[in-house]
Amino acid sequence: MHEDAERCARAVKARDARFDGWFFTAVVTTRIYCRPSCPVAPPKVENMRFYPSAAAAQQAGFRACKRCRPDASPGSPLWHHRADSVAKAMRLIADGVVDREGVPGLAARLGYSVRQVERQLVAELGAGPLALARAQRAQTARLLIETTALPMAEVALAAGFASVRAFNETVREVFGLSPTELRARRRGPAGGVPGVLSLRLPFRAPLHPDNLFGHLAATAVPGVEEWRDGAYRRTLRLPHGHGVVSLRPGGDHVACLLALADLRDLSIAIARCRRMLDLDADPVAVDEQLAADPLLRPLVRRAPGRRVPGTADAEEFAVRAVLGQQVSTAAARTHAGRLVLAAGEPVPDDGGLTHLFPTPAALLELDPSALAVPGARRDAFTGLVRALAEGRIDLGAGADWAEARAGLAALPGLGPWTVEVIAMRALGDPDAFIPSDLGVRAAARALGLPATPAALTGRARAWRPWRAYAVQHLWATGDHAVNRLPA
Template identity: 55%
Template sequence: MELDFEHCYRAVDSRDPRFDGCFYTAVRTTGIYCRPSCPAVTPKRENVTFYVSAAAAQRGGFRACRRCRPDAAPGSPEWDTRADTVGRAMRLIGDGVVDREGVPGLAARLGYTERHLNRMLTTELGAGPLALARAQRAQTARILVETTRLGLADIAFAAGFGSVRQFNDTMLEVYARSPSQMREKQSASDRGEAGVVSLRLAYRPPLHAGSLLEFFAGRTLPGVDEVVDGAYRRGLVLPHGNAEVVLTPGERWVHATLRLGDVRDLAPAVARCRRLFDLDADPVAVDGLLGADPALGAAIAAEPGVRVPRAVDGFEMAVRAVVGQQVSVAGARTTLGRMIRAVGGGSPALGEPTPIPQTTATGQLTGFPAASAIAALPDSAFGMPAARRATIRALAEAVADGKLDLDPGADRAETVARLTELPGIGPWTAGYVTMRAIGDPDVFLPTDLAARRGAEAVGLPGTAKALATHAERWRPWRSYALIRLWRAA
C-alpha cells in the first residue's frame, strides 16, 4: 500500500494522534521508528521513511522509539474494517493464529497458498505473515516483562517465541534492550500477581464510553459479564484456557486488567478486548460523514465517538441474536440465563471453565458455553418455541462441526450466506451477527423496530423501504448510524 509522503509528513509535523497506527515514521539518522504523534522533535524530511506497519519498519532495520512506544498505538482502522483477504489476515494474525497454527494454518483459513498470501501481505504492508506475527510477539513479550513476575524464559514461550535465544535477539533488535535490561527498570511492586496483566488499550479519541457501558449493561448474563462501577467485566474463552477481564474506560486509554488461566493467551485476549470496545475505529471519519446528515448532526455533536458494541465470541453473539428475535431484551436475558445454568457443572466439553488465578470479590465469571455444549442440551433447557430451539441447535452444530465460521477473520459475504441457510435465520439475524461478531461497519437493519422508532424520533421516515433508501447516504458507516438510531429510540 502506497503512502503519500506529504500527507504523512504533515501529520507527523502536527503530531496528529488520529494517524497513530495508520503508519509509522522511521528516521534514518537515529535508526528508530515512531508513531505520528511522537512528542520528539520533528525529523527533517530527507531523513524520514514512512511504513504502513511496525513489522515493515522493523524489517527495514529500525527499532521502536522508547518515548512514544509505537507498538502500543491503536490498530489501523483500515485493517479493522476491510473485508478483503488482507484485512481478514490482519485480524487473524492479531488473534494469534500464526502463533498457534503457523502460516500454513493462516493460509488455509483464508483459502490461499502460503506463497500467494505472503505476496499479498508484503505488497500491502511491507512484511509477510511471519514478520507481522514476530512484531506482535515482541509487543506481547514487552508487556509480560514489564507487568508480570514471570521468569524471562517462561515469557519467551508464552509470547510465542520458539526459543529463549530467539526471544532475546528479537527484543534487542526491536527495542535495543535485552529483556533483562527492560526488567531492571521495573520494581517488584510494578509487577502484578501471578496470572494478572494490567495494561492500557489506546484508542483514537473521542470515545463515548457511556454508550458502550449502557449497551452492555442492558444485556449482561449471570456468570458471563457484568457492568460494575463504570467498568465492564466479563469471562473469556481463549485458545489455551479461560480468563477474566475488567475494562475501565479512561480519558486516553481503556484500562484492562486480565486474569489469565494461561499467559499464552495474552495476545488474543488483547485483540478481543479491542474488538469488543471497537477501539481501532476512526471516530472522526465516522462522525464526519454521519454528521453531515441534518437528522444525525445534533446527536453526533452531543455524543461524539459512539462506537459499535462488538463481541469476543461469534457463537455467543449468534445465539444472543436468535434468542432475541421478537422478544424483549429482558426476556432474552432470562432465556439465555436458563441455558447457561443448564450447561454449568458439566465436563470440559460442556463448557466447564478451566481454573484461573484468584478471582475478584464479585465472583468468577466464565465465557459463554461452547457450541458443542449448547447442542447437547435437552429440550427442556431452552424454554422457547420448538422452531427457535431447532434454529439454535442447527447453529450450534454448524459451528461445532466447523461448517460455520464466526471469527473476525471470516469472509463476511460467505458468513451471511451460510447463516441464512440455517432454518429460522433471516437477513436481520445475519446482519446483526456480521455487525457485532465479524465487525462489518456497513450493516443496516431497516426492518428493525427500534431503528424505525429511532428514525422517527430524529425526523426520518419510519417505513423500512424509505429508511433503507435514506441510509444509503451513510455508507460505509451504516452500522454506526444504526447504533445512533437505537440510541435515539
Template identity: 60%
Template sequence: MTTRAEPRTRLDAESCYAAVKARDRRFDGLFWTAVRTTGIYCRPSCPARTPAAGNVTFHPSAAAAQGAGYRACKRCLPDATPGSPGWDVAAGVAGRAMRLVGDGVVDREGVDGLARRLGYSPRHLARVLTAELGAGPLALARARRAQTARVLIETTDLPLTEVAFAAGFASVRQFNQTVREVYAVTPTQLRGRRTAAPTTGEISLRLAVRTPFAGQALLSFLAYHLVPGVETAGAGFYARTLDLPHGPGTVRLELDPALDEVPGGGVALLTARFRLTDLRDTAAAVERVRRLVDADCDPLPVAEHLGADPVLGPLARALPGLRLPGQVDGDETAVRTVVGQQVSVTGARTVGGRIVAAHGRPVETGEPGLTHLFPDAATLAEVDPETLPMPRARGRALVGLSAALARGDIALDRGPQRDQVRAAMVALPGIGPWTADYVAMRALGHPDVFLPTDLGVRTALKRLGQEPAVAIARAPEWSPWRSYALMHLWQTLMPAPPTTEDD
C-alpha cells in the first residue's frame, strides 16, 4: 500500500488485510473492508472477529462498497470516519470532487454542476471518480446523504421527514429506500424508541477527527484572528456566523481541553452546535466546519516527518496534533487576507470589524457577539475603495479581488486546480505571492505552502535561536507538510487560548 498521505487507485490487499488484522485505526477512512459471508462492510478497526482473508474485498470509498451490494456494519459505523488526508495532499480530481460532494453541490446543482466546477465533462468526471473511488458522482452523493441521515437520526430529535430533507434527499420515499439499502433497517428502527420533537433549526452533531488533536492551539489561532461581529470565542469554544446556500446560520464549536489528551492513532469527536435557517444546509454547514478544523488531517505522518528536523523537531514533538486552520468561505478568507497585508493581526481585526459593520448583512443569531454575515464578494465589488479603512492601493486591490470573485474569474471552492487559482490571483493588481499563497493554504487547504518573507516566521525563528535565512533554506526538506511547519512556527507567537466567555 502507498503511504497514508497519498491517494490510491489500487489497494494492496495484503497490506489492507494486515491493517484489518491489527485493527489499526490509522487506516479508518482510507479504505473499507467488505465481507462476502456477511454482506457488510466495515472500517479497518472494526472490533468484530477478523474475517478470513479469502472472504474480504477492499474498497476505496464507502460508496464503492455500497455499490457492490454491501450494507454498513452496525457495530463500527464505517461511514462515520474522517475523510482521506490524500484529498488535500494531492488535490487531484477525486479529492476536489469529494470536497464539493460533501458541500452538497450534487444535491443543489446536479452532476453537471459538479463537473462544471471541476472543469470536466460529466462523462469524463464519472470515469475518473469510478477509477479512483470505485463510484461515480451520484453514488458518492448518495453515500454522503445516507451518512448525514444516520447521524441526524441517531443524534437529534428531528422528525424523520425533516431529517430526509436536511440530509439532502429529494423525497421521503428516496430517504426511506436508501436508509434500508445502506443500513438494512428502516429510519424508525435506526432511531429506536426516542420520540421526535419539533425542530427549532438547532442541531448538535459530533465531527470525527483523527488524533492527536491540538484543539487548544486551534482555538488560540481562531480566537486571535477573529473578526468582531462574525466570530467570537471563549473558554473551550469558538463560534461564528455562516453564509450558507439556503440562508444564514451559526455554529458553536466546543473545543474541550480534554480532547488534547486523547491518545494518537484514534478518532476524537468534536461537538458542533448548528443553528440553521434552512435544514437543507446541514451537510454544507458540516462540511465547511470540517474544513475549518482540518478534520481529515492524519497528524501522525506530519509529526513524524517534521519531528526529525533539527529546527522543527522540538515543536512537532511537543504538539503533534497541530492543525492547519481552514475556512468556511473561501471568498471571505481571500478578502481578509488582503485586509491583513502589512498590518498587525490586531489591526486586521479592527479593520475587518469595520468592514463587517459597514457592509455585512445583519442577522439575528441568539449567540452573543455574532451580529453579521461577512460581506459577500458581490457587495464588496461595488464599494468605493476610497471609503475603505485602509490605504488606497490596498482598498483598490480588495475591490478588484472581490470583483473577480463575484464574476467567477476566481473560484475558491476547492474545485479548480490550485496552480490555476494562484496564477489568477497574482495576475490581479495588488495581489502578490504572499497573499496568493496564504489563500492557498487557508482557503484551498494546501498542506505544502511556506511563506519565507513572512515577518512572523522570521520572528519565530529568531526566538528559537535560529538564523532566519539559514533555517528558511531548510524549508524544502519540510515538504510535503510545509504549511504545518509554518503553523508550528506561528504557534510559538500565539497567545494562550481564551479563558473566559468575553475573550
C-alpha cells in the first residue's frame, strides 16, 4: 500500500487509525516518522514519504515520533493472512528466529539462501532481516525501559543487544533520546507487581471480545489456562524459559500482564499473545467482504470486529484438537488436563496455573493405553505426537500451510474437520473452512444458507480469503459458553 502515495496521504490527512501498521509516514523536514493516525497536524503532502515498515523508515534516517509511537503500531495484517515466503519470514522474525539463529537460520527454515531472503524482504519491506530484527529489539528495549526499573545493562541483554553500546546507539537513533532520557519521560515510576510487566496490546478497531475470550476461557485446560478476575490467564513455553500471561479486554487495547523467567523472551511472548488473540487482523476488510453476502450481513452488523481465536502453542493445540474429536468441550478439557498432570512441567503461580502443557517428546513417553479414549483416537494421538516430536510436521510460525495440511491429513484418524480446525487456530490460516462441522451446518440451515458441505463450500467461495471469520459468525449463532465472556 505504501506505493499508493495518494491513498496514503488521504489516510494521513484523515488520521485514519485503520491504516496504522499498514504503512509509515516520514516527514523530510523533521526527519520523524509516524503512524497514519498521528495526532500532530499532518505535514504538507510534498514533505511526506511512505514506507512499508518501521525498519525501512529507520534505515532511511528517520526517528520515531514521540507522540504517536509508530514503533508500537499493530502489526501489518499482511503477514498473518498470507502464506508466501515474505509473510513466513515476518512471522519467524517476530518469533525471534533471527535473534536466536541469525539470518542463516531464518533462511534455512524458509528453504532459501541468505541472499534470496535478503532480496525478497528488501524488495517488499525496504529492509532486510537484520534491520527488521533490530527494529523489534528497539521496541522491546523501549517497553523494558518504560515499564521496569531494570538497570540499562540488563535491559540491553533482555532486548537482545550484543552490547550496551549497541543498545545505547540504537535507542538514541530510533527514538531521538538516550535510554536514560526515555525512562525519565515515562509517566510516574514503574509500579505494579514486582517481576510482572504491564503492557498494552493495540489492535485495529473494532474488536468483538465475546467469542474471542469466551472460546479461550470455555476450553481452558486445567492447570495451563484459567479465567480469573475478568482476565484470561495461561502458561507459556518460551525459548529461554516459561512465562505466565494475563490478558484482559479493554477499550482500545488488551491489557497484558507478563511474568517471564527470562526477559529475553519478551518480544516472542508478545508476538504469540497477539497471534492468539488475532490482534493484527484488519476487521474492516474482513467485515466488508462478509457483509456483502446478504445472509451473513445481519451477523456481521450485530458483532463487527469478530476475531478468530488462535493459540500460543500450535503443537499443543493440535494435540488438544485430536483429543477433542467427537466429544464435548468439558470432556476435551478433562482429557487434556490428565495429560498435563501426567507429563506437564510444574511452574510457580499465585493463581490457579500449575503446569506447562507437555511437549510432544514428553507425550511420546506416555503409555497411550492410559488415555480414556477409543482405540482409533489413541492411534491418532500417538501418530500425531510422534510426527511432531520427530519434526515431520511443522506447525510453527513459519510453517507452510499446504504442507502442514497434507502432513496432518496423511496421519491415521485425522479427517478434514480436525485438519481444518488446526489450520484455523494453530496455523492461523484466515481461509480455513469446516463445512462438515455440525454447528456450522445448523447455523447455515437456520440462515437459509446451503447446509450440505459441498453446497456450502460453493456458496463460501465469495467469502474467501476470510472463511475462518465466517465460521466464527456461524458458530456464534449457537447458545454455547464459547460465544460469551464468562461472568
